[in-house]
Amino acid sequence: MTPGHGIIRDETGTQRLIGYTLDVGQPDRRARCRLVVDERHTNRHGVLHGGIAAVLLDNACGATASLTLDDSGRQPFLTISLNTDFIGAGRPGGVTATGRVIGGGRSLVFVGADLVQDDGTLIATASGVFKRVPAEAAP
C-alpha cells in the first residue's frame, strides 16, 4: 500500500475551496474528513462556522456510506436529510469528522458522525439518511 492511499484531496470545487481532506482508507471503514481551521472558516464569534462544520460532517457521512459498497469511498451517495447538533465551539486548529454506519439496506443508509477537535473536545454531531446513486442515474 502506497503512502497516502485512501486520502482524497482537491477532488471537488468545494473541497478545494474549503481545504479539507477525506480519508477513506482506514481499516474500520469509517471515513474521516479533516480540516485545519483558520480565519477563513470562522464566524463572527471567531469560532468554527456551523455551516463549515456541517460540510465536514456531511462529507464524512457520505463517504462512510460509500464504503458500505466498496473500498474506493467514491461510489456516489446523495444526502437526503442531515440533522446536526452543535455541542461546543470549534477553535482554530485541526478538527476531524469521523463517520459510522448506523443501519440501512440496499439503497438507503443511515450514517452518523462526530466532529472532534484535536484535543478530543466534541464540537458537533450529525446523523442523516444517504441514498445510493444508481450507476445509470448519477447526475
Added chain:
Amino acid sequence: MTPGHGIIRDETGTQRLIGYTLDVGQPDRRARCRLVVDERHTNRHGVLHGGIAAVLLDNACGATASLTLDDSGRQPFLTISLNTDFIGAGRPGGVTATGRVIGGGRSLVFVGADLVQDDGTLIATASGVFKRVPAEAAP
C-alpha cells in the same frame, strides 16, 4: 435609506471564503442569504454541495433569529441544532435562502428556511433551534 442598507458582505472569514451576501434589511424581517453558485461550490456530481447549502440555510436562519431582537440583524445567535432536508439538486447560478420565524421566546428561537434557485425550484429546507448569546457571554 442608503443603497445597500441591510446588506452584509465580507463580514466573516467564512463569508469571504464562500462569497455569499446576507440581506437583513427587508421589511418582512426575514433574512436572505444569497450565493451565485459556481464550480467552487459543487460536489462530485456537479451540483451544489450539501454542506454549502447548509451554510446558506444556517446563515439565513441565524440572521432571521437576530431580527427578532432589533433591526441590525447582527445580534449574535448560536445554532443549537439544525435539520436539513435536501429536496432537489442545486445548479450553478443564483440561489437564495430565506428564513422565517416559527416560534420561540426570550432565549431560544425556532427558525426555518427554504433554499430556492432563481427559477423558483426548491433545493433544500432547514429548521433549527437558535440561542441568543447574552451580551456578557458572547465569545
Added chain:
Amino acid sequence: MTPGHGIIRDETGTQRLIGYTLDVGQPDRRARCRLVVDERHTNRHGVLHGGIAAVLLDNACGATASLTLDDSGRQPFLTISLNTDFIGAGRPGGVTATGRVIGGGRSLVFVGADLVQDDGTLIATASGVFKRVPAEAAP
C-alpha cells in the same frame, strides 16, 4: 359524498389506544390527524406529551405522503426520519396535525406538518422523509 368520507378511525392498535382520527378526504390533499387531548395524553407537567405530539405529526405526514399516490390515503409509506420541534405547550382539548408535501419523487417524499391547538396556537412542527412501500414488499 357520504358523511365521514375520508375519515379513518380505529384502524390500527395505536390509533385505538390513543384515540385520534385521521382525515384523508380534504380537497387540498393534506391529511389531518386530530386528537381531543385529555389526562391520558399528558406528561408530568400536565401538558401534551411530546411523544403523543410526534404520533400525531407522524400520522399526518405519512397519510399526506400516501395522498400523493391516490385518494385513499391508505397506500403505505414508512417513516425514514422525522425531526420534531416543540414550540409551545399543548393543552387539554382539541389539537390537529396537518401535513403538507415539501418535495420528493417516486419512492421518497419529504413531508412537513404543524400541530395546532383549536385556538390556533402552534404546538409543534415536524418534517421528515417517507418511503413508499412497494406492493410486493409491504410487511
Added chain:
Amino acid sequence: MTPGHGIIRDETGTQRLIGYTLDVGQPDRRARCRLVVDERHTNRHGVLHGGIAAVLLDNACGATASLTLDDSGRQPFLTISLNTDFIGAGRPGGVTATGRVIGGGRSLVFVGADLVQDDGTLIATASGVFKRVPAEAAP
C-alpha cells in the same frame, strides 16, 4: 436499596396509557424506557408504530437529561427538538430505549438514545435538545 428502586411506573397519563416503564436507577446514569409491544402499539403494517417509538426515545432522553442534575431522574426537562431515524421494524415483544448524554451545559443538554429489540436488533435512534425547567417556571 429496595427492589425496584429507580423504576418509575404509571407516573403520567401517557405512561399509563401506553404502558412503558422508566428505569432511572442504573449506575451508568443512562435512563431506560421499556415497553412490551403488543397489538395496541403497532401500525397498519403490524410493526411498532413510529410515534410509539418516539415516545420511548423521548422519555429515555428526557430522563437521562434529568439524571445530569440528581439521582431522582424526576427533575423536569422539556424536549426542545427531537430527531428520530427509523432503522428497522420493531416487532411485538420487549423493546428498550436507552439514553446517553452527548453534551451540554447548565440549561440545555444534548441527549441521544437507541431503541433496541430484546434480541439486540436496532429499531430506531434519536437525538435531541432538552431544556431544564427552572424550579419557579415549571408549568
